[in-house]
Amino acid sequence: MKTKVILAASVLALFSSPAMLVTAYGDPAEAELSIDGEKIAVTAAAPEGHPFDTLYSGWLYREPETRALEEDSFENPGMFGVEQGAELWSVVEGSAGKSCESCHANPEEDMKGVGASYPKWDADSKRPINIELQIDKCREENMGAEPYKFDAPQQKALTAFIKHQSLGMPVKLDLSEGEMQKWWDQGKEMYYTRTGQLNLSCSNCHEDHSGNMIRADHLSQGQVNGFPTYRLKQSALVSVHNRFRGCIRDTRAEFPKAFSDDLMALETYVTWRGSGLSVETPAVRQ
Amino acid sequence: MTSTLRALIVASGFGAVALAGSAMAQDVKPEAVAFSDSGGIETPVAAQAGSAEAGQKVLTDRKLGNCVACHQVSTLDAPFQGNVGPSLDGVGDRYEPDMLRAIVVNPKKALYDGTIMPGFYTLDVGKHVREDLVGKTILSAQQVEDVVAYLQTLKE
Numbered sequence: 001m002k003t004k005v006i007l008a009a010s011v012l013a014l015f016s017s018p019a020m021l022v023t024a025y026g027d028p029a030e031a032e033l034s035i036d037g038e039k040i041a042v043t044a045a046a047p048e049g050h051p052f053d054t055l056y057s058g059w060l061y062r063e064p065e066t067r068a069l070e071e072d073s074f075e076n077p078g079m080f081g082v083e084q085g086a087e088l089w090s091v092v093e094g095s096a097g098k099s100c101e102s103c104h105a106n107p108e109e110d111m112k113g114v115g116a117s118y119p120k121w122d123a124d125s126k127r128p129i130n131i132e133l134q135i136d137k138c139r140e141e142n143m144g145a146e147p148y149k150f151d152a153p154q155q156k157a158l159t160a161f162i163k164h165q166s167l168g169m170p171v172k173l174d175l176s177e178g179e180m181q182k183w184w185d186q187g188k189e190m191y192y193t194r195t196g197q198l199n200l201s202c203s204n205c206h207e208d209h210s211g212n213m214i215r216a217d218h219l220s221q222g223q224v225n226g227f228p229t230y231r232l233k234q235s236a237l238v239s240v241h242n243r244f245r246g247c248i249r250d251t252r253a254e255f256p257k258a259f260s261d262d263l264m265a266l267e268t269y270v271t272w273r274g275s276g277l278s279v280e281t282p283a284v285r286q
Numbered sequence: 287m288t289s290t291l292r293a294l295i296v297a298s299g300f301g302a303v304a305l306a307g308s309a310m311a312q313d314v315k316p317e318a319v320a321f322s323d324s325g326g327i328e329t330p331v332a333a334q335a336g337s338a339e340a341g342q343k344v345l346t347d348r349k350l351g352n353c354v355a356c357h358q359v360s361t362l363d364a365p366f367q368g369n370v371g372p373s374l375d376g377v378g379d380r381y382e383p384d385m386l387r388a389i390v391v392n393p394k395k396a397l398y399d400g401t402i403m404p405g406f407y408t409l410d411v412g413k414h415v416r417e418d419l420v421g422k423t424i425l426s427a428q429q430v431e432d433v434v435a436y437l438q439t440l441k442e
Contacts, residue, residue: 194413195412195413195414196413197404197411197415197416197419197424198404198412199394199404199405199412200412201412204402209370212368212370213366213367213370215366215368219370252415252419253413253414253416254414254416
């Protein structure tokens with residue numbers, strides 16, 4: 001712990017010396033990540049039609065101490081959420097007297113790969129749904145329980161638990177199902193649309209300027225493979241729609257509702273932009 | 287009360303307002319700002335001359351220009367300066383005041399359309415602007431002139 005404090009202090013010292021700023025940061029770190037012996041692909045070759053050649057996990061843009069926290073499951077504060085999710089798995093709720101466990105008895109096996117392949121086409125609602133919405137769907141249809149409120153702690157914990165079962169697996173969407181391609185198109189349009197009084201698009205920050213420092217933040221490619229992520233600034237797990245809304249709010253724009261068509265389209269497109277990166281949930285970010 | 291007296295009272299009572307009003311009226315409205323053929327803005331947008339000292343504050347204040355989020359100025363004692371944009375050291379040598387003004391007012395016109403740098407005195411903004419900011423510019427005309435005055439002091 002002591003070395004960490006010293007490290008943090010020296011990073012601060014770096015920041016206060018303007019001459020060092022430009023040279024100290026830029027490219028993503030050259031580092032490898034394995035968690036619990038599981039190799040994590042923090043770089044990947046971009047899929048066809050992608051504006052980048054190489055994809056980088058947001059992990060590579062964080063300071064060494066933040067990276068170290070994610071490397072060690074015992075130190076990763078996001079693992080509390082995962083453990084809460086594991087406990088919620090067997091909690092009976094709703095009129096049907098069931099828990100998640102009633103239908104999925106072995107989550108470690110049954111949920112493997114699930115978190116790597118969402119958003120997925122949902123034929124019933126005729127739109128892509130993410131893990132959060134799939135959990136709500138199970139609660140309403142199979143358990144007779146209320147859907148969670150957006151960002152309820154249980155929603156974040158269960159999502160983190162499910163995604164964690166795919167730790168290390170490459171993100172891969174099936175865009176051939178239903179109208180996924182149409183939603184991808186809509187998400188892409190959003191990604192390049194400038195919003196707010198500051199007139200900024202996602203691409204301005206995460207495509208044109210990834211690698212640069214904006215204030216104290218090292219701009220990454222804005223990948224979603226680590227969500228829900230544990231943010232040190234907020235001392236909590238942060239959902240992907242919460243993050244999207246935060247970035248949109250920072251452009252001084254009104255932001256869309258969580259799980260709205262706009263944000264589901266954006267999640268579909270941005271998830272595709274990280275194809276091949278490993279699921280890192282729960283990632284640790286600043 | 288005679289009409290002359292009434293006129294006098296009205297005149298003295300509204301004098302200050304009328305004066306401030308006329309000073310305001312001389313600020314160029316964002317939609318009326320004229321770019322020259324070379325892309326600069328020759329006429330100051332505010333009625334009063336800019337103050338470099340006030341401009342320095344606009345550069346570092348997160349709620350105002352927040353310019354150092356993206357730019358670095360070595361002589362400024364502000365933490366966490368960014369490098370999304372070029373360093374502003376020596377920018378007063380590189381550009382004439384009319385270009386500096388145009389870059390701050392609307393870099394999409396002064397530099398190039400795809401730049402990330404926001405326009406600080408333009409209504410040509412993004413979609414879904416936050417409700418309370420609709421029709422408003424990021425900086426006032428006076429703050430733009432203050433920033434332009436400060437940028438001119440940045441010489442090598």
